[in-house]
Amino acid sequence: METIRIARVMQDAVLKARGRSIGFVPTMGALHEGHLSLVRTARAENDLVVVSIFVNPLQFGPSEDLQRYPRDLEGDMEKLQALEVDYLFLPEPEGMYPQGFCTFVEVQGLSERLCGAFRPGHFRGVATVVLKLFEIVQPTRAYFGQKDYQQSLIVRRMVEDLNLPLQVVVCPTVREPDGLAMSSRNLYLSPQERRAAPILYKALLKGQEALLRGQRQPHRIRELMHQVLRSEPLVGEVQYASAYDPYTLEEPPVLRGSALLAVAAFIGRTRLIDNLLIDGLK
Ligand code: AMP
Numbered sequence: 618m619e620t621i622r623i624a625r626v627m628q629d630a631v632l633k634a635r636g637r638s639i640g641f642v643p644t645m646g647a648l649h650e651g652h653l654s655l656v657r658t659a660r661a662e663n664d665l666v667v668v669s670i671f672v673n674p675l676q677f678g679p680s681e682d683l684q685r686y687p688r689d690l691e692g693d694m695e696k697l698q699a700l701e702v703d704y705l706f707l708p709e710p711e712g713m714y715p716q717g718f719c720t721f722v723e724v725q726g727l728s729e730r731l732c733g734a735f736r737p738g739h740f741r742g743v744a745t746v747v748l749k750l751f752e753i754v755q756p757t758r759a760y761f762g763q764k765d766y767q768q769s770l771i772v773r774r775m776v777e778d779l780n781l782p783l784q785v786v787v788c789p790t791v792r793e794p795d796g797l798a799m800s801s802r803n804l805y806l807s808p809q810e811r812r813a814a815p816i817l818y819k820a821l822l823k824g825q826e827a828l829l830r831g832q833r834q835p836h837r838i839r840e841l842m843h844q845v846l847r848s849e850p851l852v853g854e855v856q857y858a859s860a861y862d863p864y865t866l867e868e869p870p871v872l873r874g875s876a877l878l879a880v881a882a883f884i885g886r887t888r889l890i891d892n893l894l895i896d897g898l899k
Pocket of ligand 1: 762763788789
């Protein structure tokens, strides 16, 4: 595995790969099985695999966890090496956003819903860095996790709207045995909070059960999911928990065809998100 820190050098490396397919996995590091499942899929489907690790300052709000975001470069490099990654792209913030940087990508509408309503500017930061990374890595396929469903939807939209010549692949959410979706932010949880955290998944399962029973009214599903979340004393603010149209991320009056069950809630000081996509609704 070759580690590259400079965008121009990364661009030159992929230019030399002419004709060979490139699978790209953008991450913020502190890699866990969720990330590694994306890397394995990229490895199986492409000639070359590029992984980036970049804690993107542009997608963090002023009161968010940029400074204390978990970092484990040594461990990450070992894991990527074992999966036979070809290139690790490791840019510096000053390299990505030099003085005078003033070009941003905004995917309107979708970026304001769900997480966007509580993290203003977050998806503008995500779309901007992802487009930059695509321009640097020139991937054939880019791999994202369903865990961040809204992010994958926004990236797909951007790729379509800007005619980017690549395929977006969304991989299933990897969970701990007790249902908790794997996340670098799970490292923030105290042992007691960690035991409480699967409540998000339980709320999603409650929503799924209601859908499968024939419930089609989002406000009913919202009530059930909130009830489950409130049953756990360590749950703080619930930012959203309901059933949404998976294309618009809005609560429709009646669910049809498919539904996105999605939740964002605090366990102590840690904000966690999770979702389930339910297809085939009659
Ligand atoms: P992050 O490092 O949090 O920016 O995540 C990098 C990529 O890994 C994103 O596409 C995430 O959706 C994906 N990812 C994170 N956690 C999981 C998980 N538990 N299962 C599958 N993909 C994940």
